[in-house]
């Protein structure tokens with residue numbers, strides 16, 4: 254409880270560090286915040302060309318929205334993923350990047366990874382805003398679902414923040430963590446139905462049937478991936494414009510809270526040793 | 532001098548010295564459960580009290596553990612044995628301008644650094660003019676701090692730290708970069724501090740400055756406390772030991 258109070262007391266510092274990131278990020282660039290869109294747009298272009306035109310992946314049309322635009326469908330999954338991956342990467346490195354500060358000034362160290370959630374989240378919010386405009390222009394009726402979308406965004410931020418907290422500690426002790434995680438993230442992305450619809454996995458799963466003589470299918474294992482649930486929820490809300498599957502939403506919440514609570518506990522236990530281990 | 536501002540109670544601090552740089556998974560796995568390191572005690576059973584309202588100097592040769600002790604005081608390191616108790620709010624100035632963001636302006640950095648040091652936005656706003664005044668960098672306050680000279684950097688950082696208004700201020704040898712005028716200003720500030728009944732703990736290699744500013748001192752050597760007490764005899768003992776070392 255005392256720890257929570259201390260963290261709460263430093264919320265102003267958290268806000269200031271977040272602002273530092275946001276303000277510092279695009280200083281001295283001409284396009285400023287627009288750069289935040291450049292990466293998703295470039296990925297969108299590449300994936301659309303490769304997966305839509307060359308490999309002919311065709312996701313199902315939005316139901317009931319009736320949308321059938323690959324690029325938009327892609328972004329509904331890609332933007333959350335990019336946020337997640339960036340928070341994990343930057344949050345993991347945040348303690349090391351601020352080594353000078355950690356070794357010279359006392360403050361609750363937890364604000365370092367958390368401020369990354371804030372600053373990356375700020376970019377994400379901007380990107381999602383642009384996505385909503387695009388969705389509206391394409392004829393989707395997203396307005397009723399925005400509130401739930403924000404809830405889902407919050408849950409994903411908790412999940413990513415929790416992982417970042419654990420990894421930040423691990424990274425201080427073993428610098429291998431960052432290299433390892435960047436590989437894991439690459440694989441993870443392709444194990445999540447972001448650039449292809451999950452229906453393709455379902456087809457394969459049916460073809461193989463139960464694995465090793467059990468009733469567990471490929472799909473069951475595939476869906477253990479928490480990001481699969483998150484992406485599904487975002488697509489249901491934004492692309493399909495319907496209530497998200499309650500199981501998906503519930504699982505997202507469980508993953509998010511679980512990761513965040515464990516992340517805080519791990520970070521707290523190791524916080525005092527960070528300065529000398531750096 | 533009855534009141535105690537800081538009580539350093541039998542503090543020992545251990546570092547692990549690894550024979551190879553050990554921050555890789557491979558070496559962790561290779562060495563298995565058994566870790567290959569030596570324990571190095573940077574502080575050994577250090578025990579003293581700092582009276583409230585005193586200016587307390589920590590002296591000793593390089594590597595004697597002064598900075599380590601200050602970091603323990605500042606809650607950056609946590610001692611393995613013993614404890615440290617305080618009477619009042621403590622602020623530490625171990626390195627000036629840590630936490631400055633080079634691309635942000637002096638103004639923005641004052642707010643950022645202030646909050647890192649634990650000030651609220653309101654407090655910083657209230658003290659903003661005073662901070663800028665003391666630092667003497669008004670003219671450049673809206674410039675990014677990466678364009679500051681190293682002295683200006685220190686001035687701004689020190690002004691922020693001193694305006695945190697702690698009861699106990701802990702300072703490592705950070706003032707050496709400022710020019711004579713600024714050092715004069717700082718000494719004056721320490722005197723004011725003392726007048727207000729506040730405690731300053733400082734590390735310096737400049738014995739003349741320690742003599743002038745401090746009324747109490749502690750002498751550390753290889754992590755052990757050799758002498759503590761009134762400044763003059765302690766400094767003299769330290770200097771004598773140096774001369775003897777030369778003589779041998």
Ligand SMILES: Nc1ncnc2c1ncn2[C@@H]1O[C@H](COP(=O)(O)OP(=O)(O)OP(=O)(O)O)[C@@H](O)[C@H]1O
Nearest residue numbers: 529546547573591592593594595596597598599600
């Ligand atoms: N993080 C660390 N890991 C391992 N050893 C350390 C660490 N920090 C300090 N030491 C060791 O502790 C001893 C004391 O260092 P410290 O920085 O306290 O010296 P100092 O008295 O401040 O010296 P100086 O006058 O040069 O500033 C040194 O031998 C140093 O190598």
Ligand SMILES: [Mg+2]
Nearest residue numbers: 597598599703
């Ligand atoms: Mg030192």
